Amino acid sequence: MxxxxxxxxxxxxxxLDKGVVLRGIEKFGGTNVSHELQETNDLYEVGDLSSEEFISRLQTTFPKASPEEIIAIWNSMLLDxxxxxxxxxxxxxxxxxxxxxxxxxxxxxxxxxxxxxxxxxxxxxxxxxxxxxxxxxxxxxxxxxxxxxxxxxxxxxxxxxxxxxxxxxxxxxxxxxxxxxxxxxxxxxxxxxxxxxxxx
Missing domain, CATH: 3.40.50.1000 (HAD superfamily/HAD-like)
Structure with a gap:
């Protein structure tokens, strides 16, 4: 029971829109580094990275994006x-x-x-x-x-x-x-x- x-x-x-991050990578001149991105995400989700450290790591994934644009991409996966x-x-x-x-x-x-x-x-x-x-x-x-x-x-x-x-x-x-x-x-x-x- x-x-x-x-x-x-x-x-x-x-x-959720789980594809938005990959579309953001393409938009801001990055390459598909899914393994590294997943590893960074996993560390962030258990609090092993601060938000600042997380964004800094993502700047290598989104080389043409500002920190503010990275945050906007990351948060845009949350829909209604x-x-x-x-x-x-x-x-x-x-x-x-x-x-x-x-x-x-x-x-x-x-x-x-x-x-x-x-x-x-x-x-x-x-x-x-x-x-x-x-x-x-x-x-x-x-x-x-x-x-x-x-x-x-x-x-x-x-x-x-x-x-x-x-x-x-x-x-x-x-x-x-x-x-x-x-x-x-x-x-x-x-x-x-x-x-x-x-x-x-």
């Missing part, structure tokens, strides 16, 4: 946060049938931009739906490492077999599944988080 729900954030609640999804998670929280948690790989630039984009009130409404709101750069752990899932389970006394984890990344759901957690690898564009009750 599922008692606990752990949600990803990007492309689960907020829509539909109200119907906020209403859905608020209703789920009010029903009180499950313990709700958020677990997001994110960074110190994206969260302030998201708050600015949707407004502090909407952000607080969203955040208040969850018992815990785990952001990778704050807890210094990121998916799909087993450590991050064990951290969430252990800190909250959750049983893996009583927990469902929802994420759009197959790597992340497979890592959770290996620990005995139930998973839903949500197919973006074909499924929506509002379909959740059909998966329970």
């Amino acid at each position: 599922i008692k606990n729900l752990i949600f990803d954030f990007g492309d689960i609640f907020i829509n 946060f539909p109200d119907y999804r906020l209403n859905f998670i608020e209703n789920l929280s009010r029903e009180g049938n499950y313990r709700l948690f958020l677990l997001s790989n994110t960074n110190a630039l994206h969260i302030p931009h998201f708050i600015e984009k949707v407004g502090q009130k909407k952000y607080e409404r969203f955040k208040n739906c969850f018992e815990q709101f785990y952001l990778s750069h704050e807890i210094r752990l990121r998916k799909p490492t087993p450590e991050v899932f064990n951290f969430v389970l252990d800190e909250n006394g959750l049983v893996a077999t009583e927990t469902l984890f929802i994420d759009d990344s197959k790597d992340n759901t497979e890592a959770a599944k290996a620990l005995g957690i139930h998973t839903w690898n949500l197919l973006v564009g074909k499924e929506d988080i509002t379909d959740l009750k059909s998966k329970l």
Whole structure:
């Protein structure tokens, strides 16, 4: 029986444009250095790089872009946060049938931009739906490492077999599944988080 729900954030609640960074590289005269970019992103998402260090590293990827333009490119992957999804998670929280948690790989630039984009009130409404709101750069752990899932389970006394984890990344759901957690690898564009009750 599922008692606990752990949600990803990007492309689960907020829509993303994951191709915008690569388009930005092309626009500003860079080359496709996907391995180095991924490594830099991973370090930033666990707080091992400051925002200043992150932007400095990206200046080699975007040689013709100013720091301000790099930040704009990086943040432009965050699109809209539909109200119907906020209403859905608020209703789920009010029903009180499950313990709700958020677990997001994110960074110190994206969260302030998201708050600015949707407004502090909407952000607080969203955040208040969850018992815990785990952001990778704050807890210094990121998916799909087993450590991050064990951290969430252990800190909250959750049983893996009583927990469902929802994420759009197959790597992340497979890592959770290996620990005995139930998973839903949500197919973006074909499924929506509002379909959740059909998966329970």
